[in-house]
Amino acid sequence: MIKKLFLLLIIGCQLPTANCQLAHNFKQHITFLASDSLHGRMTGSKDETNSALYIEGEFLKNTGLPAMNGKYKGGNYRQPFTYNVKVHGHGEEKGKISGQNVAAFIDNHSNQTVIIGAHFDHLGMGDSSHSAYRGEPAVHNGADDNASGVAMVLELAKQIKQSSFKNNNYVFVLFSGEELGLYGSKWFAEHMKYDSTSINFMLNFDMVGRMDSNKLVVGGVGTSPAWNEAIKNISSPLHLKTTESGVGPSDHTSFYLKSIPVLHFFTGQHKDYHKPSDDESKINYAGMEETFNYIMKLIERLDAKGKISFVKTKDDTNENTPKFTVTLGVMPDYTYDGEGMRIDGITDGKPASKAELKTGDVVIQLGEVKVTDMTTYMKALSQLKKGDSTKVKVKRGSETIEHDIHF
Ligand SMILES: [Zn+2]
Structure with missing residues (x-):
């Protein structure tokens, strides 16, 4: 023992x-x-x-x-x-x-x-x-x-x-x-x-x-x-x-x-x-x-603090809020602190998957908008509507790739 x-x-x-x-x-x-x-x-x-x-x-x-x-x-x-x-x-x-x-x-x-x-x-x-x-x-x-x-x-x-x-x-x-x-x-x-x-x-x-x-x-x-x-x-x-x-x-x-x-x-x-x-x-x-x-x-x-109170957060990182008429069909990486929006997951059949984006890609441009963080990503998305065709630019490892994307 x-x-x-x-x-x-x-x-x-x-x-x-x-x-x-x-x-x-x-x-x-x-x-x-x-x-x-x-x-x-x-x-x-x-x-x-x-x-x-x-x-x-x-x-x-x-x-x-x-x-x-x-x-x-x-x-x-x-x-x-x-x-x-x-x-x-x-x-x-x-x-x-x-x-x-x-x-x-x-x-x-x-x-x-x-x-x-x-x-x-x-x-x-x-x-x-x-x-x-x-x-x-x-x-x-x-x-x-x-x-x-x-x-x-x-x-x-x-x-x-x-x-x-x-x-x-x-x-x-x-x-x-x-x-x-x-x-x-x-x-x-x-x-x-x-x-x-x-x-x-x-x-x-x-x-x-x-x-x-x-x-x-x-x-x-x-x-x-x-x-x-x-x-x-x-x-x-x-x-x-x-x-x-x-x-x-x-x-x-x-x-x-x-x-x-x-x-x-x-x-x-x-x-x-x-x-x-x-x-x-x-x-x-x-x-x-x-x-x-x-x-x-x-x-x-x-x-030692007792009961703490709850507040609703501004879910401005949620692409499903009504101000957006289109979605990219990705799960953003909410904790990524580099330049751009890093993709954590992709939904089949949605624009990102059809444009052959991959998990780990970092979106740096969507349409006319340069994407530097979640806020600019949301801004880019809010300017697009169903039926639009544009380009998405991503960083994949050391490469920068551009694809056509349709909403
Ligand atoms: Zn997991």
């Missing part, structure tokens, strides 16, 4: 971080979830169930946290959900998405509850249009996306349980169905037996394993007047880059749409995004530890 423990500590301490045990735990979670034997944790697969069982086991054995106990339909850790959806692929067909979230709960008998979440599903063998890889089917390991977020939530759960933070109840939830369209978080937000006004706020961790130059992107700071002050002046080596909108390409959106203040934490895009090469060996554990330390301080500060 002692020998085993000693070995554990030795392995942990080989990681270049200050808190050996924490880094060791992160590594254990990510190594398991991102292993080839889980085949990319596709929603609805047996690999999803095995991932959910691992998370449930962590809550049961290591964290000692109870399940939701009647706060949701069913008293289990695992919460099944089903949606009938249109499946995009060759033609459009109806399909069923079934998956399961995993949730645990700290009941401090407070009137307000904090939700801390991350998605655990990923892209399986990459056969959906969400994969950015075009080779033979291969395991999309999803170490950063989003085994890193799961590891963060599991360790936060453990630490918060042992903490003196007693002014909020805390829900820890790992979602499935995120990659297919935020289905798990949507289900969760719709089936909470809480009144949504009793939810204090929601923190979402999606891709927090690849920190570079201490940069942490914090999305959703416009969703409560309390955020700006709360996230600043916390002693930390991190450089925060903030964005306002409560709508973004991850699970916090489902809670924002229920008028709940949200924050999304993200360490940035990389070339392995949605590819089989998103591997455990590329995780920055020292960076994860910095994020963890920062979040613990933030949660401590917020625990």
Whole structure:
């Protein structure tokens, strides 16, 4: 027993971080979830169930946290959900998405509850249009996306349980169905037996394993007047880059749409995004530890603050607002801070896909308008109408490419 423990500590301490045990735990979670034997944790697969069982086991054995106990339909850790959806692929067909979230709960008998979440599903063998890889089917390991977020939530759960933070109840939830369209978080937000006004706020961790130059992107700071002050002046080596909108390409959106203040934490895009090469060996554990330390301080500060209020953000990055009569059919990368608008995803059959634009392309000109950021991109789009034909100029790697585009 002692020998085993000693070995554990030795392995942990080989990681270049200050808190050996924490880094060791992160590594254990990510190594398991991102292993080839889980085949990319596709929603609805047996690999999803095995991932959910691992998370449930962590809550049961290591964290000692109870399940939701009647706060949701069913008293289990695992919460099944089903949606009938249109499946995009060759033609459009109806399909069923079934998956399961995993949730645990700290009941401090407070009137307000904090939700801390991350998605655990990923892209399986990459056969959906969400994969950015075009080779033979291969395991999309999803170490950063989003085994890193799961590891963060599991360790936060453990630490918060042992903490003196007693002014909020805390829900820890790992979602499935995120990659297919935020289905798990949507289900969760719709089936909470809480009144949504009793939810204090929601923190979402999606891709927090690849920190570079201490940069942490914090999305959703416009969703409560309390955020700006709360996230600043916390002693930390991190450089925060903030964005306002409560709508973004991850699970916090489902809670924002229920008028709940949200924050999304993200360490940035990389070339392995949605590819089989998103591997455990590329995780920055020292960076994860910095994020963890920062979040613990933030949660401590917020625990003393009472209920924070919600505000709707100007979703001027949402191309579906009525001032636009056309769409490009892309998911913009809301966190890209270079020149132009970087494409994070492309919808089949829409103008961008017909013009053969690709995920990762950076739009620098659309029609007459030079696109330098999201605002100028929106301006460009608002000047176009159905039936227009024009040109779109993109940067793809070091190349600049121009295509005809029809709306
Ligand atoms: Zn993803």
